[in-house]
Amino acid sequence: MPWQFDIPEATVQRLSTYLTILRRLEGQGMPTVASSDIAHLANVNAAQVRKDLSYFGDFGRRGLGYRVPELREHLQRILGLSEGRNVIVIGAGNLGSALVGYPGFEPRGFHVVGIFDSDPAKSGSKLYGHEIFPMDRLAELVPRIGAEIAIIAVPGPAAQSVANDLVAVGIACILNLAPVHVNIPAGVACRRVDMTGQLEVLSFCLSSFSSAPEGEQVQ
Amino acid sequence: MPWQFDIPEATVQRLSTYLTILRRLEGQGMPTVASSDIAHLANVNAAQVRKDLSYFGDFGRRGLGYRVPELREHLQRILGLSEGRNVIVIGAGNLGSALVGYPGFEPRGFHVVGIFDSDPAKSGSKLYGHEIFPMDRLAELVPRIGAEIAIIAVPGPAAQSVANDLVAVGIACILNLAPVHVNIPAGVACRRVDMTGQLEVLSFCLSSFSSAPEGEQVQ
DNA sequence: CAGTGTGAAGCGCTTCACAGCT
DNA sequence: AGCTGTGAAGCGCTTCACACTG
Incomplete structure (x- = not known):
C-alpha cells in the first residue's frame, strides 16, 4: 500500500471515520468540537485523534x-x-449491480462513471442509467472517462485476471471485493473488503474456541 | 470484541483467509502444504502462519x-x-437485497434465514425466495429461525436503533454495514465493514498528501 | 481552566532464528 | 535435509502525561 511518508495506515482509516462524524456534527450545527468528543463517537482514544490530525497540521x-x-x-x-473521485465497477453481477445502485457513494464524493463486464451478452444493456461496457474497451474508455479507482466485483477466480487488466490500463487504485488476495505490482494501491471473512470472525466469537474454559477442544 | 483468551484479532481474520486458501488447494487435490506456501498465497510471513495456527494446536x-x-x-x-451459521439481514433496500442474492455466502456456510425491514409496505413481499418481515416480528422470529448473526444493511441514521433492537432480542453477533460506529453492550460482538471508507483510503493514495506534502516527489 | 500538541513509555503484533522432529 | 513450533528480539501503533496556549 504505497504512500511514502510515515503515516500509519490505521490513521488514514480513522481520518475517514472522523470525516463522517464531522459531517454529521456540521449538519447538526455544532460550531466546535473537542478531540475527546470525536474520540467518543469514533470509539478511540482522544490522544489518538489529536495525534492522527497532527500528522497533517495544527488544526x-x-x-x-x-x-x-x-x-x-x-x-x-x-x-x-x-473534487470527488471517478470510480468504475468491474462485474455487473449481483454485487456489481448493488454497488452501482448504492446511494451511499455519491454523497461522499464517489461517482460511478463506468461498468464493465466480461459477458458480451450484458454489453450495451443499462444498469441504473449506466451502460455496461465489455472488458476489451477498458483501455479505450478508462482515460476518456477519467477513471481513478476501480472496484473488482467479480467472482474470486476471475479477480486476479481483472486486476491485471486494470493495472495494464493504468489504474493505480483498486478496491477488491473478491474473497482472494490479488498480486499487484508496487506502486498500485489495492485494498480488500471481505464481508464473508468478517462473518467468519463473528462465527469465531460464537465458537467454543472463543469462550470455552481452558484446555478444552484443543487437541 | 469479546473473546476471552489471548488470541490477536488479526490472527482470527487471517484464519479466515487461510481457510479460503486451503479450500482452493483441496479442490486442486494438493495433499500437503507448507507454511511458506500458505504465507505466499495470503501475502504474509511464514512464521506468522505457523504462529497463528499454533494458538489452536499442533497441526x-x-x-x-x-x-x-x-x-x-x-x-x-x-x-x-x-455446521454453518444462520444469518438475518436487516434492511431490504439496495444493499440488503444484494446480500440476500449474493451467491458467496452459502458455499462458505452462511445461510440467510430471514430479512427484516421497517417499511411496512415491504412486508410480505419476497426477495430471492425469502419473505420480508416487519421489524416488530424480530423478537418472535429470531429464536424460531435460530438466527445467530445479524447484518445491518440500513442507512447510517437508522443503524444504532436497529442495533439496539437486535441486542434486545438476544443477537450476540452483528455485522454493521452502515458507515457509523454503533454502541453495543459488552458481550455482544460487532464488526463493521465500510466500503466507502476503504474508497476514501484509496483516494488518500491518490491525494497530494500521500506522495508530495511539500510539492516534492520522493521515489 | 479547558483542551491541544507531542515526547516518551507502554504494549502487542510481527519477524527472526533456531531447536527439534520426521 | 525439510519444515514445524516457539522463545526472544524487533518494531510500530497506542496511550500517557504534561508543557503550552487561548
Missing part, C-alpha cells in the same frame, strides 16, 4: 477544540475528496 | 507441512463453521 485551538466546518474541509482535502 | 508435521484436508477441517471447526 485545533487550545482551550477550544476544532472548528467543525474547518476541520471537515481539511479532512476532505487530506483524503483527496475535495 | 503440522515437521519436514512435511500440513495435510490440506485435515487443516481445512481444523480451521472450519475453529471458526465455528462446521
